[in-house]
Amino acid sequence: MIGLNRWRPILILALVPAIVFLLALPALPLAAAAPAARPTEARPAVGPGFSANVYWNGANVAGAGSTSSAITLSSYTQVTVRYFWNYTDSPPGFSLTDARLAMTYFGFALATRDVPPIQGATASSGSFDMNWSVGAIEYVLAGTYKLTATLFSANGSTVWSESFFVHLVPPYSIGAIVPILLILIVIVEAIAVARSGRQAALRSTPSKAPPPPPASPPPSAPPSPPSSSAAAPVPPPSTPPPPPPEPSTPPGGSS
């Protein structure tokens, strides 16, 4: 308690700014918190004096703003995307020149359809149709993707845009390349996990296996010199041994 009493002023001095900061935190305009608080569903960016709508085969895409409410698109389907626009200001401060439909995956545009210029865009209200199809992507990818319909003005700025989700159904439900590859990868890795128990046996073999018996030399091999430390090592001879003495004979012969 003595130590706590000694540190109490420092703790109070540290806690007061921390509590004040926490109380003021919701009122601070933190730039990093703004994107996280923004909903994932993109809302239309309506320009001044302008409103627009997009219909996907007759259905308003405003109801497909999330993956759960995505528009289902079967393969080999040609889609008619109809843009409606209406200038509420008279005369309008700008004119439409370009319409675009882009499908994104990992933030990158997979397919883009661009229609410049828009016929009759100077009228106070109107519509035009854009034909769109998935193309060769249906043989590669499937699943849910975000599409963004955009209308541009003459200076290239975005007048209006709206994002919605489309669920691509490949041929035979999984008949695209990427889902088949992913299913094969999952099967192979699941088999590898199921067999991972043997890895424990392989790893524990050197430590838990009984020590090998002492090796005995084969019978045909020559006897090896003793390698025990008790026997003194025999130094190799520095000079060859002298030859045996020859028997001396008299010069006169043996007779």
Place this chain on the structure above:
Amino acid sequence: MSATSYAAESGVVLGVAFVLLAQQLGYLGLSDLVHAIEYLVIGGVVGGVLFGLIGWLLGHRYLQQHPNPVPPQSP
């Protein structure tokens, strides 16, 4: 390589593959780059931890069933 690390490696691949497969089957949207990377990282980490634990359990069970493991003989 132990059973835990062996299964954890497969688990990372499985976690990433599950995320991509969920998108391909229409249960998940990976159109935004930041969210897609978040999903992939979470899938890899969760898969690695989960399957690492499964690998540890499988290795433990294998050693209980085979007290004297014999390494596979190479030809």
